[in-house]
Amino acid sequence: xxxxxxxxxxxxxxxxxxxxxxxxxxxxxxxxxxxxxxxxxxxxxxxxxxxxxxxxxxxxxxxxxxxxxxxxxxxxxxxxxxxxxxxxxxxxxxxxxxxxxxxxxxxxxxxxxxxxxxxxxxxxxxxxxxxxxxxxxxxxxxxxxxxxxxxxxxxxxxxxxxxxxxxxxxxxxxxxxxxxxxxxxxxxxxxxxxxxxxxxxxxxxxxxxxxxxxxxxxxxxxxxxxxxxxxxxxxxxxxxxxxxxxxxxxxxxxxxxxxxxxxxx
Amino acid sequence: xxxxxxxxxxxxxxxxxxxxxxxxxxxxxxxxxxxxxxxxxxxxxxxxxxxxxxxxxxxxxxxxxxxxxxxxxxxxxxxxxxxxxxxxxxxxxxxxxxxxxxxxxxxxxxxxxxxxxxxxxxxxxxxxxxxxxxxxxxxxxxxxxxxxxxxxxxxxxxxxxxxxxxxxxxxxxxxxxxxxxxxxxxxxxxxxxxxxxxxxxxxxxxxxxxxxxxxxxxxxxxxxxxxxxxxxxxxxxxxxxxxxxxxxxxxxxxxxxxxxxxxxxxxxxxxxxxxxxxxxxxxxxxxxxxxxxxxxxxx
Numbered sequence: 001x002x003x004x005x006x007x008x009x010x011x012x013x014x015x016x017x018x019x020x021x022x023x024x025x026x027x028x029x030x031x032x033x034x035x036x037x038x039x040x041x042x043x044x045x046x047x048x049x050x051x052x053x054x055x056x057x058x059x060x061x062x063x064x065x066x067x068x069x070x071x072x073x074x075x076x077x078x079x080x081x082x083x084x085x086x087x088x089x090x091x092x093x094x095x096x097x098x099x100x101x102x103x104x105x106x107x108x109x110x111x112x113x114x115x116x117x118x119x120x121x122x123x124x125x126x127x128x129x130x131x132x133x134x135x136x137x138x139x140x141x142x143x144x145x146x147x148x149x150x151x152x153x154x155x156x157x158x159x160x161x162x163x164x165x166x167x168x169x170x171x172x173x174x175x176x177x178x179x180x181x182x183x184x185x186x187x188x189x190x191x192x193x194x195x196x197x198x199x200x201x202x203x204x205x206x207x208x209x210x211x212x213x214x215x216x217x218x219x220x221x222x223x224x225x226x227x228x229x230x231x232x233x234x235x236x237x238x239x240x241x242x243x244x245x246x247x248x249x250x251x252x253x254x255x256x257x258x259x260x261x262x263x264x265x
Numbered sequence: 266x267x268x269x270x271x272x273x274x275x276x277x278x279x280x281x282x283x284x285x286x287x288x289x290x291x292x293x294x295x296x297x298x299x300x301x302x303x304x305x306x307x308x309x310x311x312x313x314x315x316x317x318x319x320x321x322x323x324x325x326x327x328x329x330x331x332x333x334x335x336x337x338x339x340x341x342x343x344x345x346x347x348x349x350x351x352x353x354x355x356x357x358x359x360x361x362x363x364x365x366x367x368x369x370x371x372x373x374x375x376x377x378x379x380x381x382x383x384x385x386x387x388x389x390x391x392x393x394x395x396x397x398x399x400x401x402x403x404x405x406x407x408x409x410x411x412x413x414x415x416x417x418x419x420x421x422x423x424x425x426x427x428x429x430x431x432x433x434x435x436x437x438x439x440x441x442x443x444x445x446x447x448x449x450x451x452x453x454x455x456x457x458x459x460x461x462x463x464x465x466x467x468x469x470x471x472x473x474x475x476x477x478x479x480x481x482x483x484x485x486x487x488x489x490x491x492x493x494x495x496x497x498x499x500x501x502x503x504x505x506x507x508x509x510x511x512x513x514x515x516x517x518x519x520x521x522x523x524x525x526x527x528x529x530x531x532x533x534x535x536x537x538x539x540x541x542x543x544x545x546x547x548x549x550x551x552x553x554x555x556x557x558x559x560x561x562x563x564x
Contacts, residue, residue, distance in 0.1 A: 003471070005471060005472075009365055009368070009369055010369070010373075010377070012365055013365065013366055013369045013377075013381060016362065016366055016384070017380055017381055017384035019439075020384040020385065020387075020388050020439075020442070021383075021384050021387065021388070022403075023388075023396060023399030023400055023402075023403055023439070024387060024388060024391060024396075024399060026399065026402070026403065026409065027395070027398065027399045027402065030402065038402055038405075039407065040402070040403075040408070040409045040412075076301075079297075080297040080298045080301055081298060083294035083295065083297055083298065084294065084295050084297065084298030084299075086291075086294055087291050087292055087293070087294035087295040088295065090291050091291050091292045093292070097557060100557055101548075101552050101557050102302070103298065103299075103302055104557065105306075105545075105548070106302075106306055108496060108544060108545075108548050109310075109500070109541060109544060109545075110499070110500020110501075110502070110517055110540055110541070110544060111500065111502065112500065112502045112517040112520055112521055112537075113310070113500070113520070113537045113540065113541055114306070114310070116313060116520070116524060116533060116537065117309040117310040117312070117313035117314075117537075118305070118309050120309065120312065120313045120316070120317075120530075121308070121309035121312055121313070124312070136301075136305055137305060139301065139305075140301060140302065140305045140306045143298060143301065143302070147298070194390075197390060200392075201390075201391070201392035201393070201394075201395075203392070203393065203394050203503060204502065204503070218392055218394045221394050221395070221398065222394055222503075225394070225398060225401070225507055226507075233398055234398075234402070237392075237395040237398055237399070240391070240392050240395050241387075241391055241395060244387065244390050244391050244392075245387065247390070248386060248387065248390060
């Protein structure tokens with residue numbers, strides 16, 4: 001079992017895991033640095049950069065914008081995507097696969113093009129800097145993720161269960177709430193979490209559409225990075241990493257409850 | 266499962282008539298998502314291209330001439346070359362790095378797999394700007410990588426690892442590796458392990474089995490992984506913009522500059538159109554060879 005190619009493989013994979021995690025771990029450590037500049041390893045530890053982050057009015061505003069826009073994108077894309085995924089799985093029509101591939105294009109089209117096109121459109125409508133509009137635009141990019149997660153979650157709902165309930169006289173709405181919803185709820189929550197994350201991390205669309213009022217955290221990081229690399233960004237990054245980690249952890253808790261398990265990643 | 270059966274076992278009084286709602290009513294549920302896709306994505310894209318080209322003051326002949334000048338300009342051709350070159354190298358790098366990792370994931374079990382999955386998924390879902398920032402800190406003149414190299418005596422002076430091609434390649438490979446691993450993993454999982462055992466039983470050595478059985482069977486995954494990484498690479502903006510130098514202008518950056526610096530909408534639209542066409546053409550190939558539901562390494 002432990003032949004030398006197998007050992008080499010494990011060693012290699014171990015090294016790659018270090019390579020993959022190191023940048024993230026190092027940024028988190030740097031966020032707690034007590035030094036005046038970014039240097040690893042830090043000579044002392046402090047919370048000074050977090051104080052600067054949470055104490056600064058502009059960063060606070062950016063955080064609030066990110067949260068509001070993320071919430072809009074999350075609610076809109078999850079709701080709309082849920083109906084879409086359900087209709088998708090329960091109907092047969094020609095060109096279904098083609099339509100799905102069209103609905104997934106927002107993740108394929110280079111974000112710079114999407115961002116510019118949305119900027120052009122929003123500019124015409126006078127909606128630059130509008131929170132709701134930016135949230136809706138983020139929903140477009142979050143939608144493919146929601147669709148893919150929910151298509152897989154809804155797969156666990158046996159259509160025969162729905163047919164049986166309908167046959168027994170339950171109304172469509174009742175079947176939906178009593179049969180479909182309980183089974184897909186974990187998948188729905190997981191889709192909502194990833195939709196929020198997609199919006200929370202999105203940079204280019206926000207960069208073009210945010211104007212002065214709706215600047216999100218990634219936009220402010222971008223602006224700071226183009227000026228100078230200041231340590232506060234490490235604290236903001238650590239915060240974003242913490243949010244990602246929490247969401248992944250929540251999803252890991254939800255996953256075992258996701259209907260029939262398909263034992264994938 | 267029990268919860269489901271108990272739910273079905275407490276029926277409403279049977280009404281007699283089976284209400285088989287017409288299928289097209291279910292199809293109506295798709296309208297909101299379609300409407301959103303059309304009005305917030307396709308229409309803005311169409312307007313951006315159509316308006317920009319229509320608002321061009323000049324004759325069609327002048328437009329074609331300007332378009333030709335732009336697409337044959339030194340800046341555009343250089344960016345085109347740079348973009349393809351960087352994308353090719355990144356795709357190859359990520360494939361070479363990712364293949365053994367995906368292979369490990371399909372063969373190993375237990376805690377090892379959890380660690381690898383975490384190492385792939387955590388960066389995958391971390392904001393690109395955060396990941397790029399991390400590498401900027403690591404690769405800087407006084408960054409950790411240079412510190413280690415200096416301390417080990419491997420180099421006398423700090424190396425320039427960033428604001429050049431190398432920085433772009435490192436940053437982009439890091440960002441795109443998860444896509445490759447997840448795609449490869451999805452394909453490799455469907456390889457029947459019995460085939461490998463059969464090969465071994467027939468006397469084939471480990472490497473021979475890999476070369477003649479496993480690797481050929483994993484090729485569809487390799488192809489779709491390479492395609493998706495290449496598709497994402499050619500449109501990359503954030504990482505090359507932050508980590509590249511003057512000679513690493515990719516198409517996406519040129520498009521951005523046309524707008525930000527020159528406020529030249531026609532040029533931006535024209536370059537976007539070419540980039541979009543190439544992207545969609547590659548996506549069409551991807552669509553042919555892959556289960557589209559596996560896009561972005563979905564579960």
